[in-house]
Amino acid sequence: MKQLEEKILAEGKVLPGEILKVGSFLNQNIDTQLLGQMAQEIARLFEGHRITKVLTIEASGIAIATAVGLTMGVPVLFAKKHKTSNVDGSVYSTRVHSFTHNEDYNVVVSRDYLTADEKVLLVDDFLANGKALDGLIDLCNQAGAELVGVAIAIEKCFTGAGDRLRAQGVKLESLALIESMTEDAVVFRS
Numbered sequence: 148m149k150q151l152e153e154k155i156l157a158e159g160k161v162l163p164g165e166i167l168k169v170g171s172f173l174n175q176n177i178d179t180q181l182l183g184q185m186a187q188e189i190a191r192l193f194e195g196h197r198i199t200k201v202l203t204i205e206a207s208g209i210a211i212a213t214a215v216g217l218t219m220g221v222p223v224l225f226a227k228k229h230k231t232s233n234v235d236g237s238v239y240s241t242r243v244h245s246f247t248h249n250e251d252y253n254v255v256v257s258r259d260y261l262t263a264d265e266k267v268l269l270v271d272d273f274l275a276n277g278k279a280l281d282g283l284i285d286l287c288n289q290a291g292a293e294l295v296g297v298a299i300a301i302e303k304c305f306t307g308a309g310d311r312l313r314a315q316g317v318k319l320e321s322l323a324l325i326e327s328m329t330e331d332a333v334v335f336r337s
């Protein structure tokens with residue numbers, strides 16, 4: 148998506164550890180006009196798929212997921228980071244390795260909010276090694292919900308995780324696909 152690529156080139160900062168900082172428009176200070184355009188594009192890409200729920204993971208996925216849910220007219224559910232996994236049996240729980248914090252944590256969703264009749268679109272701000280998505284897919288499987296597809300704002304293609312999921316048959320759409328990035332240059336997949 149051209150507007151997002153231009154914004155990344157203008158305001159994104161590549162930090163050590165292959166981290167792209169986009170706090171000025173996506174992760175802290177949110178450009179709501181751009182966010183709305185991104186949500187429209189995701190809704191267009193998944194038109195006709197009869198999605199009933201958008202699922203993301205806290206915290207940074209919530210903004211884009213909410214914009215997508217609002218545009219599609221469906222609820223948005225976010226998996227919460229939790230110290231314990233499933234003490235009273237009321238949640239589905241999975242373990243996720245955090246790319247940004249380099250540690251493992253439990254994420255949970257209430258069984259009441261993710262059910263076998265749902266057609267789910269996963270949405271997140273970034274795709275790096277795919278651990279967050281693996282966790283969300285696991286939660287869908289535990290609930291027996293149907294995974295319709297995945298929408299990502301910024302995919303770091305050089306990790307290979309996105310293409311691995313596509314090869315597994317997942318309908319994965321990313322709005323900006325980064326082939327390589329250094330402090331001096333960000334190169335998009337054409």
Ligand code: 5GP
Nearest residue numbers: 165166167207246273274275276277278279
């Ligand atoms: P993965 O689980 O795919 O390795 O990483 C995805 C998660 O890590 C995203 O939810 C996002 O919060 C975070 N993340 C991964 N790479 C980046 C990055 O380059 N910049 C920022 N801001 N967050 C990232």
